[in-house]
Amino acid sequence: MESATWPDIGRMDDWARGDSPAHRLDARAKAVATLAFIVVVMSFPRREVSALVPFLLYPVVLTSVSRIPIGEIFRKMLVASPFAVFVGMFNPLLDRQPAAVVGTIVISGGWLSFASILLRFVLTVWAALALVGCTGIYRLVAGLERLGLPRVFAVQLLFLYRYLFVIANEGARMKRGVDARAGGKKALTLRVYGSLIGHLLLRSMDRAERVHRAMLARGYEGRVATLDRSRFRADDGFFVFGCLTAFGVARAWNLSAAIGRLVLGAAA
Amino acid sequence: MHMADALISPAVGGAFWAVSGGLIVYCARKIKQTLRENLVPMMGVLGAFIFAAQMLNFSIPGTGSSGHLGGGLILTILLGPHAAFIVMASVLTVQALFFADGGLLALGCNIFNLGFFPAFVAYPLIYRALAKDRRDGARASWAAVVAAVAGLELGAFFVVLQTQLSGISELPFGAFVLMMLPIHLAIGVVEGLATAAVVSFVAKARPEALPAAVYAPTPGRLRPVLIGFAVAALLFGGVASWFASTHPDGLEWSMFKVSGKEKLEAPSGGIHETLAGIQEKTAFLPNYGFKTAEGESAPEEAAAAWPAVSAGTSVSGVVGGILTLAAAGIVGLALRARAPRAVGGNG
Amino acid sequence: MNAAAVEVRELWHAYPDGTEALRGVSFRIAPGEAVALVGGNGAGKSTLLLHLAGLLIPRRGEVRLGDLRVTRETAAAARRAIGMVFQDPDDQLFMPTVAEDVAFGPLNAGLEPDEAEARVVAALERVGAAHLRDRPPYRLSAGEKRAVALAAALAMSPEILLLDEPSSGLDPRGRRRLIELLREFPHTRIVATHDLELVVEVCSRAIVLDAGRVVADAPAEEALNDEPLMLAHALERPHILRHSHPHG
Numbered sequence: 101m102e103s104a105t106w107p108d109i110g111r112m113d114d115w116a117r118g119d120s121p122a123h124r125l126d127a128r129a130k131a132v133a134t135l136a137f138i139v140v141v142m143s144f145p146r147r148e149v150s151a152l153v154p155f156l157l158y159p160v161v162l163t164s165v166s167r168i169p170i171g172e173i174f175r176k177m178l179v180a181s182p183f184a185v186f187v188g189m190f191n192p193l194l195d196r197q198p199a200a201v202v203g204t205i206v207i208s209g210g211w212l213s214f215a216s217i218l219l220r221f222v223l224t225v226w227a228a229l230a231l232v233g234c235t236g237i238y239r240l241v242a243g244l245e246r247l248g249l250p251r252v253f254a255v256q257l258l259f260l261y262r263y264l265f266v267i268a269n270e271g272a273r274m275k276r277g278v279d280a281r282a283g284g285k286k287a288l289t290l291r292v293y294g295s296l297i298g299h300l301l302l303r304s305m306d307r308a309e310r311v312h313r314a315m316l317a318r319g320y321e322g323r324v325a326t327l328d329r330s331r332f333r334a335d336d337g338f339f340v341f342g343c344l345t346a347f348g349v350a351r352a353w354n355l356s357a358a359i360g361r362l363v364l365g366a367a368a
Numbered sequence: 369m370h371m372a373d374a375l376i377s378p379a380v381g382g383a384f385w386a387v388s389g390g391l392i393v394y395c396a397r398k399i400k401q402t403l404r405e406n407l408v409p410m411m412g413v414l415g416a417f418i419f420a421a422q423m424l425n426f427s428i429p430g431t432g433s434s435g436h437l438g439g440g441l442i443l444t445i446l447l448g449p450h451a452a453f454i455v456m457a458s459v460l461t462v463q464a465l466f467f468a469d470g471g472l473l474a475l476g477c478n479i480f481n482l483g484f485f486p487a488f489v490a491y492p493l494i495y496r497a498l499a500k501d502r503r504d505g506a507r508a509s510w511a512a513v514v515a516a517v518a519g520l521e522l523g524a525f526f527v528v529l530q531t532q533l534s535g536i537s538e539l540p541f542g543a544f545v546l547m548m549l550p551i552h553l554a555i556g557v558v559e560g561l562a563t564a565a566v567v568s569f570v571a572k573a574r575p576e577a578l579p580a581a582v583y584a585p586t587p588g589r590l591r592p593v594l595i596g597f598a599v600a601a602l603l604f605g606g607v608a609s610w611f612a613s614t615h616p617d618g619l620e621w622s623m624f625k626v627s628g629k630e631k632l633e634a635p636s637g638g639i640h641e642t643l644a645g646i647q648e649k650t651a652f653l654p655n656y657g658f659k660t661a662e663g664e665s666a667p668e669e670a671a672a673a674w675p676a677v678s679a680g681t682s683v684s685g686v687v688g689g690i691l692t693l694a695a696a697g698i699v700g701l702a703l704r705a706r707a708p709r710a711v712g713g714n715g
Numbered sequence: 716m717n718a719a720a721v722e723v724r725e726l727w728h729a730y731p732d733g734t735e736a737l738r739g740v741s742f743r744i745a746p747g748e749a750v751a752l753v754g755g756n757g758a759g760k761s762t763l764l765l766h767l768a769g770l771l772i773p774r775r776g777e778v779r780l781g782d783l784r785v786t787r788e789t790a791a792a793a794r795r796a797i798g799m800v801f802q803d804p805d806d807q808l809f810m811p812t813v814a815e816d817v818a819f820g821p822l823n824a825g826l827e828p829d830e831a832e833a834r835v836v837a838a839l840e841r842v843g844a845a846h847l848r849d850r851p852p853y854r855l856s857a858g859e860k861r862a863v864a865l866a867a868a869l870a871m872s873p874e875i876l877l878l879d880e881p882s883s884g885l886d887p888r889g890r891r892r893l894i895e896l897l898r899e900f901p902h903t904r905i906v907a908t909h910d911l912e913l914v915v916e917v918c919s920r921a922i923v924l925d926a927g928r929v930v931a932d933a934p935a936e937e938a939l940n941d942e943p944l945m946l947a948h949a950l951e952r953p954h955i956l957r958h959s960h961p962h963g
């Protein structure tokens with residue numbers, strides 16, 4: 101999580117405020133389907149590549165139907181990719197056992213599993229981003245709370261999210277102030293750092309105190325009620341059922357290979 | 369370091385989801401019992417503070433690089449273990465959902481690695497033990513550094529463990545450990561120094577903001593629970609992974625077992641062989657791939673040693689994969705073209 | 716809408732660090748009256764409002780809202796009688812959307828979502844912010860935030876409105892709109908501010924605080940025209956009064 105990426109969180113709120121069939125689905129339905137999707141994708145053997153490809157349809161459809169800009173999704177994936185790439189890139193070096201033959205090219209197990217890691221990364225991260233993109237954190241958390249997420253966790257998560265912008269702005273202002281006086285030197289000494297961050301911390305704590313007062317002033321007694329009256333409708337049931345069925349089918353049969361055989365068989 | 373979805377098996381991911389989920393429920397209960405009225409908004413705002421604090425860096429003398437505050441340890445010092453664990457869990461959730469950092473399946477692992485160790489091990493067993501009631505001075509700084517290092521090393525070790533148990537990466541255990549631990553030693557020292565600097569500032573500027581000895585070391589009652597959790601995680605993860613490795617494709621194995629179809633094929637078959645079997649019985653079997661494989665002598669031997677290799681599936685997999693990819697792209701474009709403009713970006 | 720009287724008697728308050736913020740404040744405000752609390756930074760205005768809102772409980776002295784004496788036990792009831800607009804709207808607007816935020820109070824008061832929704836619509840319309848209802852509060856301009864915060868207070872159907880520096884951070888147009896709104900409200904209004912022009916336009920009476928004491932309590936124009944008084948308490952005479960009384 102680098103500092104440069106936090107402001108575009110707000111962009112994801114914009115995506116979530118759109119209106120589309122994907123947006124209209126109940127948050128619980130989307131959360132359950134996405135979780136199932138991720139588990140199924142991760143359950144493939146480590147060298148599997150082709151059977152994973154059809155799973156792209158899920159994030160692609162969600163993203164397209166809800167008109168989330170794909171470029172921004174890819175940018176986020178790129179920023180997040182180093183750890184998976186770093187760990188995965190040892191596979192081709194460590195596992196040289198031939199595992200597949202395409203034409204005259206022999207592919208080692210390591211390359212297959214590396215490709216598989218990358219594909220899994222794209223699938224799972226994309227699905228998660230698409231879920232948040234067409235649901236929004238508030239509806240998502242409200243949905244999860246109905247599925248049993250503890251209320252304390254849900255409420256303070258929403259506070260975290262709400263004050264992310266406010267406090268990050270304070271941090272950014274302090275940073276500008278420091279940069280203006282630091283005369284080119286970028287990083288601070290530990291002492292100065294301690295007092296700057298300490299100030300930010302005290303201001304954050306004061307903020308929490310004032311927020312709490314504002315909540316009390318409006319009758320807060322530990323429970324945050326919302327206007328949300330969304331219900332789990334038949335459509336949501338169909339969506340979950342359809343997704344689970346599709347994932348099951350694609351898990352049991354390698355659809356890519358089947359299509360390939362069909363085409364090659366027809367050509368032969 | 370965040371564990372990534374792509375490196376983790378459902379068994380390991382699920383096991384740690386269960387453990388972290390259990391811890392969240394447990395901590396949420398504990399928090400309900402506290403009398404600190406403003407705790408919930410305080411937790412949320414301090415979670416936001418952790419994000420914001422990462423925008424500012426300090427220079428690490430003699431190295432030319434810079435570091436910033438981590439999170440787990442200072443949150444525990446400010447809020448106590450239970451609240452801090454919940455805040456770390458939400459910080460990681462926001463990272464997973466918005467920054468694609470980590471991922472949903474790996475979230476349980478990440479919450480455990482980066483939340484459990486600082487809150488329930490490093491703080492009560494190391495920081496409190498070393499610093500006693502000091503928040504300021506050399507002693508508190510040392511305690512913070514040692515505690516931060518210990519917490520991060522434990523977390524890093526669990527990243528390795530989880531990766532190994534998942535069996536998706538080929539990295540050998542020893543090499544991975546040797547790679548991770550030194551990196552996290554450095555990160556831990558930096559985090560410890562930053563934590564100590566901030567805590568000591570607050571201790572001077574507004575001592576009452578630091579909850580004095582409110583958070584006693586982990587009470588005896590709690591320790592068995594925590595150890596129980598850890599052992600359960602290890603056992604569950606271990607057994608699940610053992611299962612996964614002896615049956616290279618655990619889920620499939622059980623699916624076939626349930627449907628009674630395993631008699632069709634050798635149970636150890638895996639999906640390639642199964643499909644090869646189906647292939648032999650279907651009309652559109654291309655023998656094109658097999659011929660090429662026979663023509664090559666080198667892979668033939670290797671192929672014999674690795675029964676899952678099936679050249680026929682590989683070729684059709686590649687062709688079909690590309691076609692499916694193309695189809696997915698077309699579907700996406702078509703839906704996009706059809707859908708009315710929905711995102712009211714600057715509205 | 717019932718407007719209620721407010722009475723403060725010999726109110727003292729010290730913060731935990733020892734700062735004496737209020738040192739024997741007394742006054743009485745009639746139902747429906749609009750009163751300004753003026754004074755420089757640190758005079759004790761916000762501390763006084765927190766007492767009136769039932770968010771700080773008097774340890775020495777007393778606060779009465781209508782017939783209700785504010786104590787730890789009655790604090791919750793006191794808060795229901797009050798609509799408070801805080802100085803920094805970001806502290807007050809913590810819910811995901813404007814509508815949810817305005818609904819927060821009514822829902823806590825036990826209203827059903829449909830009734831709460833009706834209150835939301837009415838309150839937002841009252842402040843001319845109906846079009847903002849689905850926006851996230853952190854994306855609003857300062858003036859819009861203030862309007863929504865005001866709506867959130869109105870949605871509680873309070874008898875008394877407390878406003879802490881409501882015009883700070885507003886541009887001239889936003890400030891003008893705020894003034895028009897405040898003038899029309901039938902509630903008992905207490906406005907802490909050092910925006911003296913707002914005082915002149917909205918309030919009939921001004922209570923001047925300095926270092927936790929009431930140093931003047933008089934009709935607004937009279938108090939603000941008293942140049943020595945204003946200067947002595949870190950304030951200045953408003954320009955509009957200078958223009959209307961060039962030789963005053």
Ligand SMILES: Nc1ncnc2c1ncn2[C@@H]1O[C@H](COP(=O)(O)OP(=O)(O)O)[C@@H](O)[C@H]1O
Nearest residue numbers: 730732734736755756757758759760761762763
């Ligand atoms: N939480 C607090 N802790 C300690 N002192 C405070 C606190 N809040 C305000 N004060 C002090 O109390 C005095 C009155 O403050 P306040 O009521 O905020 O004044 P005003 O709103 O008129 O600017 C000031 O001296 C201020 O520094």
Ligand SMILES: [Mg+2]
Nearest residue numbers: 760761802879
């Ligand atoms: Mg004030």
